[in-house]
Amino acid sequence: MSTDAHTPEEKANLRLVLDMFDQVLNAMDADAVDRFIAPDYIQHNQSVGPGVEPLKDLLRFIKKETPQAVHDVKRSFVDGDHVIVHYHVRRWPDDLGWAVVDIFRIENGLIAEHWDVLQNLPESSPNPNSPF
């Protein structure tokens, strides 16, 4: 994560996304979504429907089903109006979990578009390095 060359706008965009991780994803708080995400945001994740309502439903579901879930941010980047976050989802304490990268586009101080890629972490690997 490099911060020395970030513009004030980039700093604000990165802060918005990291605050969203804390207050929406890790808090699993559907009621906090509207503070961070535009109602008509463009969702590219292929597992949920478009717009904020399916996201709110998903947050309520995971809060009920996996109340110990964590979104553990490993690194984050900002380039203009885009913010990229690489993180480890664990649904329960000993879950191997998923490696995820989210890409967000920010517009008018809210998340306006979202892409992600998600991969199950393997039990074993030929590579001694961590996935993170």
Next chain:
Amino acid sequence: MSTDAHTPEEKANLRLVLDMFDQVLNAMDADAVDRFIAPDYIQHNQSVGPGVEPLKDLLRFIKKETPQAVHDVKRSFVDGDHVIVHYHVRRWPDDLGWAVVDIFRIENGLIAEHWDVLQNLPESSPNPNSPF
């Protein structure tokens, strides 16, 4: 992709990575690896061994097994010494393929560290938006 606020170093880092996509990944050219990737680079992909030799072996394998494979770059970003690329791998022309995000750390003009997340694209989705 925002370029207006990029430093000269960021522009060079982004160019290195996009040239690597053309000349190594899309060319499937194991002999070009050393022009872009440090011999002792830190590989975090969990499917291959560390260092450049397993990568060269993989390139030779995919060139033989899937000679029509393409790495179709959808968007790319740079933040200081890190470059992020979101792309679509298709192994053959009608392959649904994978969505991938690569994160590269650049040091001394070469790729020094690499993380990635890879996901099979689904045949159908509740979301009418493209994965890209």
